[in-house]
Amino acid sequence: MNILEAPENKEAVIVEIKKSDNPFLRKIEAMGLKRGEKIKVLSKVGRNIVVQVEGRKLAIDKELAKEIEIE
Amino acid sequence: MKEITVALIGNPNVGKTTLLNYIAGTELKVGNWPGVTVEKKEATIEYKGYKVHIVDLPGVYTLEPLSDAELVATKFLEEEDIDVILDVIDTQNFEKNFYLTTQLLEFEKPTVVVLNIYDEAERKGIKVDIPFLEEILNVKVIKAVARKGIGLDRVLDLIIETYEKKITPRIKYEQKIEDAIKELEKTLGTKLTKHEAINILLGKKKTNNEEEVKKLREELEKFFGESLEEIIKDERFGFAHGVTKEVLKKEKEQKYDITEILDTFLLHPYIGLGLYLVIMFLIFKIAFDFSAPFMDWLDGFLTGFVSPFIVVLLNSVGASEIIVNFFTEAVIGGVGFVVTFVPLIATLFFLINFLEMSGYLPRIAVLMDRFMEKLGLHGSMVIPLMLGFGCNVPAIMATRVIEDRRDKFIVTMMIPFMTCPARLIVFAFFASVFFDNPVIVIMGLYTLGIVVGLITAYFLKRTTFKGKITHFAMELPPYRLPTLKAILSVVWIHTKGFLYRAGTIIFAISIIVWGLLNLPPGIKDQSESFAAKIGKTIVPIFEPLGIEDWRASASLIPAFLAREIALSSLGTMYYAEMEKEIEMEEFKPVNELKNQGLSLLTAVKDAFLSVFSFKIAAFDVAEDEFVTLRNVIKQHFTPLSALSYMILLLIYTSCVATVAVMIQEIGKKYALLFLAYSFVAAWILAFTVYNVGKLFV
Numbered sequence: 001m002n003i004l005e006a007p008e009n010k011e012a013v014i015v016e017i018k019k020s021d022n023p024f025l026r027k028i029e030a031m032g033l034k035r036g037e038k039i040k041v042l043s044k045v046g047r048n049i050v051v052q053v054e055g056r057k058l059a060i061d062k063e064l065a066k067e068i069e070i071e
Numbered sequence: 072m073k074e075i076t077v078a079l080i081g082n083p084n085v086g087k088t089t090l091l092n093y094i095a096g097t098e099l100k101v102g103n104w105p106g107v108t109v110e111k112k113e114a115t116i117e118y119k120g121y122k123v124h125i126v127d128l129p130g131v132y133t134l135e136p137l138s139d140a141e142l143v144a145t146k147f148l149e150e151e152d153i154d155v156i157l158d159v160i161d162t163q164n165f166e167k168n169f170y171l172t173t174q175l176l177e178f179e180k181p182t183v184v185v186l187n188i189y190d191e192a193e194r195k196g197i198k199v200d201i202p203f204l205e206e207i208l209n210v211k212v213i214k215a216v217a218r219k220g221i222g223l224d225r226v227l228d229l230i231i232e233t234y235e236k237k238i239t240p241r242i243k244y245e246q247k248i249e250d251a252i253k254e255l256e257k258t259l260g261t262k263l264t265k266h267e268a269i270n271i272l273l274g275k276k277k278t279n280n281e282e283e284v285k286k287l288r289e290e291l292e293k294f295f296g297e298s299l300e301e302i303i304k305d306e307r308f309g310f311a312h313g314v315t316k317e318v319l320k321k322e323k324e325q326k327y328d329i330t331e332i333l334d335t336f337l338l339h340p341y342i343g344l345g346l347y348l349v350i351m352f353l354i355f356k357i358a359f360d361f362s363a364p365f366m367d368w369l370d371g372f373l374t375g376f377v378s379p380f381i382v383v384l385l386n387s388v389g390a391s392e393i394i395v396n397f398f399t400e401a402v403i404g405g406v407g408f409v410v411t412f413v414p415l416i417a418t419l420f421f422l423i424n425f426l427e428m429s430g431y432l433p434r435i436a437v438l439m440d441r442f443m444e445k446l447g448l449h450g451s452m453v454i455p456l457m458l459g460f461g462c463n464v465p466a467i468m469a470t471r472v473i474e475d476r477r478d479k480f481i482v483t484m485m486i487p488f489m490t491c492p493a494r495l496i497v498f499a500f501f502a503s504v505f506f507d508n509p510v511i512v513i514m515g516l517y518t519l520g521i522v523v524g525l526i527t528a529y530f531l532k533r534t535t536f537k538g539k540i541t542h543f544a545m546e547l548p549p550y551r552l553p554t555l556k557a558i559l560s561v562v563w564i565h566t567k568g569f570l571y572r573a574g575t576i577i578f579a580i581s582i583i584v585w586g587l588l589n590l591p592p593g594i595k596d597q598s599e600s601f602a603a604k605i606g607k608t609i610v611p612i613f614e615p616l617g618i619e620d621w622r623a624s625a626s627l628i629p630a631f632l633a634r635e636i637a638l639s640s641l642g643t644m645y646y647a648e649m650e651k652e653i654e655m656e657e658f659k660p661v662n663e664l665k666n667q668g669l670s671l672l673t674a675v676k677d678a679f680l681s682v683f684s685f686k687i688a689a690f691d692v693a694e695d696e697f698v699t700l701r702n703v704i705k706q707h708f709t710p711l712s713a714l715s716y717m718i719l720l721l722i723y724t725s726c727v728a729t730v731a732v733m734i735q736e737i738g739k740k741y742a743l744l745f746l747a748y749s750f751v752a753a754w755i756l757a758f759t760v761y762n763v764g765k766l767f768v
Contacts, residue, residue: 021300023137024542030133030639031546032167034308045340046441048543050449055195056164059437061543 003051003065006041012070013038019067031058033068074115074122078148081159082168083130084430084548086187088112090159090217091127092560094226099564110471117445118227125157134174140477148178149266155230156182159669162192162214163200163549165319169311176242176574177266181233182210185226188212191549196322200290200463204318209241218554243593244306247294251287258283273299289415330430330549337431343438351457357682358419359492364677365414368670373407376667393592401585406578412462412633415492416569419461420562421470428553433545440543444475447527447532449475449541452482456524459489463729465565469735477536481528482746483737487724488524490517494721500638501717504701512714514722523722523752528754569728580727585630602628616719616757631725641704711768715761722753 006012014037017025029031033039040052048059081087092099095114112127128147129140136142148156156175160168165186175182186192186199203211211229215222232238242265243249252268258280263271270276272288295302337343337377378399385395426432432454440450451473458466466486473479490498498516502509587602594600606625613624621640630637708716724730724746733742 023135024544026135027132027137028544029304030135030170031544032164043338043340045338045343046439047444048437048440050338050437050547054164054167056167057330057549058548059433059543059545059547061440064542064544067081 001070003039003049003068003070004062006070008041008043010049011038011040014068015071016069017067018069022067024064025067028060028064032054033058033060034054040071045067072117072122074124075154075230076126076152077123077125077155077230078151078153078158078409079159080128080144080148080171081187082132082161082164082171083160083546085125085159085168086217087130087159088561089557090185090187090215091125092557093217093220093223095125096560099560101681110558119231121231123230123667125152131171133171149173153178153180154234154750156180157185157226157230158182159185159187159217162186162189162197163195165197165199166311166315169315170307173307173310173314174266175244176208176210176240177244177264179239179264179266182208182240183226183233184208184210184212185217186212186214187217189222190216190219198320198322200318200320201376204314207241207314207317209238211238216277218551218557233374239323239444242310244310247291248302248306252289254287255284257607269303271364324327328549333550334434334547338434338437340438343434347435347438350426350431354419354422355461355698358415358422358682361678362414362418363681364674366411368667368674369411369414371670372405372667373411377407377662378403379663380660383394383658383660391509393589396584396589400589401581402578403587404581406573406581410570410573413566413569416462416465417566419458420465420565421558423458424558424561425553428547428551428558430550433547436545437543437547446528448481448528449473450543451545452478452485454717455482455486456489459486460491462491463487463489463726464569464732467729467732468565470736475541478541480737480741481531481536483536483733484531485524485528487726487729487733487745487749488520488527488722490520490721490725491634496638497720498717500701501704501708501713503703505708505713512717514559516717517566519718519756520721527748527752529725536676580632584632586629612754613719615761616715616754617709617761618713618716618719620707623707624717627719627725630720632727634725635722637720637725697709711761711764714764715757718757718760719753722749722756 005010014033014035016035017029017033019025033051037053037062042051042052043048045059047061047063049062049065049066050057050059052058079087079091091112092113096115098114098116100113110129113125115122115124117123126147127142131141131144134141134148136145136147147153156178158175159171160172162557172184184200184204192199199212199214201214204210205212211233212230213222213225215226217223232477244265251272252263252265255268255271256263257272267276269285273279273290274284274288278284291302292299297305303466337346381398381403382395385398433451436450438450443450443452455466455469455473458469463486466489467483470479470486473482494516495513498513499509502512506512560638584602587605588597588600590601591599597603602625603621605628606621609624610619610621613619613627620625626637627642627675704713730742730746733745
C-alpha cells in the first residue's frame with residue numbers, strides 16, 4: 001500500500017519510492033523519506049499529508065504520497 | 072592580507088543564518104544570487120591575519136539540481152575557488168543531515184562540521200562521539216548552540232586551522248566504485264576529487280574519452296544491477312547511515328514534546344485555521360498600533376523641528392526662497408515622508424521574522440494550501456500575500472521563501488493589488504466624505520484588490536505558465552523561541568535596505584515631482600506649474616472615469632511616490648496659498664528639541680499601551696485632519712467619481728518603493744510591463760464602475 005492509504009498514527013516502513021526520477025520525489029528522499037525508513041502518518045490537511053520520520057515532520061501532497069510504498 | 076573563502080552550507084532550518092549573524096555581526100551583507108531571486112548573505116571578517124570571507128549558501132537537502140536553491144549551491148561549490156566548507160548540521164537529525172554532508176565531503180576540501188542545536192539533541196538523549204567522528208572523516212567538528220552563541224567562538228579558529236594544515240576529508244564508498252574511480256583517473260591521466268569523478272561517471276561532466284567512461288559506467292551498473300544514479304544515491308545514504316551508526320548514541324526517547332502539543336491545535340484543519348486568522352489579526356494590529364505613535368512622532372519631528380530648523384539655518388545664510396522650498400518640500404516632504412514609514416516596516420519585519428524563526432510559517436503554507444490549490448496556486452504563496460496588506464515592499468521581498476521560480480513570479484504580480492495602509496488612508500478620507508457607510512466601501516475595495524490579484528494569477532497561469540504542476544513538499548521544523556538578537560539583526564538588515572532606497576531612488580523621484588510642481592521659475596502658484604500643465608494635458612485620459620478636474624489628475628503624479636501623497640497634494644493644489652501662512656518665526660531650536668524629546672517618550676508609552684487595547688488604532692486615521700479639504704473636495708467630486716478615483720489608486724501600482732523592489736526581484740522589463748498592466752486594469756475598472764454606476768444614479 002502507499003502512504004496515502006496508511007492509517008493515521010501507525011508506524012510503517014517505506015519499501016519503495018516509485019518514479020524516483022521525479023525531482024520532487026528525489027527531494028523528498030533527501031529530506032528523509034527513503035527506503036527502509038520508519039514513518040507515521042500524523043494527519044491529512046487538504047491535499048497534503050503530514051508524515052513523521054524519526055521525530056521530524058514533513059508535509060507532502062497526496063500525488064507524491066501515492067508514489068511511496070509502505071508496509 | 073590572505074583571504075579564505077568559506078562556503079557555509081546545511082539543510083534548511085539548521086540555524087545557519089543565526090550562526091552567521093553571530094560570527095559576522097554588523098559585517099553581514101544581504102543581496103541576491105545573480106539571475107535568481109535566492110537571497111545571498113555574505114560577510115568578510117578579519118581574524119588572526121586573515122580575511123575570512125563567508126558565503127551563506129541556500130539551505131538545501133541535497134546537491135542534486137531540483138530548484139534554484141540547489142542550483143545556486145552546487146554551482147558555487149563547483150565553480151568558485153573555495154578554501155573551506157563550513158557544514159552546519161542539526162544534531163537532532165544527524166543522519167538525515169549527513170546525506171548532504173556526504174555529498175560535501177566528496178569535494179575533498181578542508182571541512183568544518185558544526186553540530187548545531189546540540190542542547191536539544193542532548194535533551195533527547197543523543198550523544199555524538201566527536202573525536203571519533205573527526206578521526207574517521209578527517210574533518211574538524213564542534214558542537215554548538217548557535218541560538219545562544221555557544222561553541223561559535225571556535226568556528227573561525229577551526230576554519231583557519233583546517234585551511235593552514237590542509238586537512239582534507241576522507242570518504243570511502245564500495246570498493247567497486249573506488250576501483251572505477253581509480254580506473255577513470257588512470258584513463259584521463261589526472262587526479263580527480265570524488266565529486267568530479269562521480270559527475271563524470273554520471274555523464275554530468277564530459278571528458279575527451281567518453282567511450283571509456285561509458286564502459287566503466289556499464290560495468291558498475293551490471294555489477295550492482297541498478298542504474299548508476301541509484302547506486303550513487305544508495306552509497307551516499309549508506310555512508311551517512313554507517314557514520315551515524317559509528318558515532319551517534321541515542322539513549323532515551325523523550326515523550327514530552329512541545330511541538331506535538333502546539334501542532335495538535337495549530338495544524339488542525341479547522342482550529343488551526345481559526346488560530347491562523349487570530350495570529351494574522353494580531354500581527355497587523357500590533358504592527359500598526361505599535362508603530363503609529365512612532366510614525367506620528369517622526370512626522371512631527373520632521374515638520375516641527377527638522378524642517379523649521381533648516382529654514383532658520385538657510386535663512387541665516389541668505390538662501391533664496393526656492394532653495395528653502397526645495398529642502399523643506401522635496402527633501403523633507405518627499406524623502407522624509409517615506410522615512411516616516413520605517414517604524415511600520417521595521418515592526419512588521421520584526422513580527423514576521425519572529426513567526427519565521429519560531430517555525431510557524433510552513434504550517435500556514437500547509438493550512439492554506441487547500442484553498443490556494445483550488446485556484447491553481449501554492450500554499451506557500453499565502454505568506455507574502457498576507458504581508459501585502461501590511462506593506463507591499465517587504466511582502467515582495469518575502470517571496471524569496473517560495474522555492475518555485477514560477478510561483479515567485481506569479482505571487483509578485485499579485486502582491487501590489489493587496490491594499491496597504493497607504494491606500495487605506497486615502498480610502499478612509501474619500502469614503503467618509505462621500506458615502507454614508509464608508510466601511511462597506513472600504514471592504515469592497517479590499518475585496519476588489521484581492522479579486523484583481525486572483526484574476527492576474529489565473530491569467531498568468533493560463534498563458535505564460537501553462538501546464539506545470541507544482542508539488543508540495545515542506546519540512547515542518549520544531550517550534551523554537553527565537554532570540555531577540557537574532558530577530559533584530561535581520562530587521563536591521565532590511566531596514567537599512569529600505570533607507571538606502573529612500574536615499575537614492577525615492578530621493579531622485581521626489582526631486583522630479585517637486586520640480587514639476589514648482590517650475591517654471593517665478594510662478595505664483597501651482598496652477599501655473601508643469602505639473603498643472605501635465606495635469607491638464609492628461610485630463611482627457613481620466614475624463615471618461617469622471618475625474619474631470621486637472622488638480623485631481625495632476626495629484627496622481629506626486630502620488631506615484633506613495634499613494635497617501637495624493638491627499639496632501641490635492642490639499643496643496645486646492646489650497647496653494649493656505650500653506651504659506653504657517654508662522655515660522657517663533658522657532659527656538661533648543662526648546663523645540665526638548666518638546667520633541669518629550670513627545671518621543673509619549674510615543675513610546677502610546678506604542679506599548681495601544682498594543683494592548685482592543686481596537687485597531689490605525690483605522691481611525693484621517694478623521695480630524697484635512698477638515699477644510701473635505702469641503703473643497705465635495706465640490707469637485709461626486710460619490711461616483713470619488714469611487715472611480717479610489718479604484719484608480721487601488722489598482723494602479725502608484726508606489727515608487729514597490730516598483731523599485733519589483734525591479735530588484737523580477738527585473739526591469741517585467742516590473743515596467745506590470746506597471747503598464749496595472750494602469751490599464753485600473754483604468755478599465757474605474758471606467759466600468761463609473762459608467763455602469765451612472766446608469767443607476
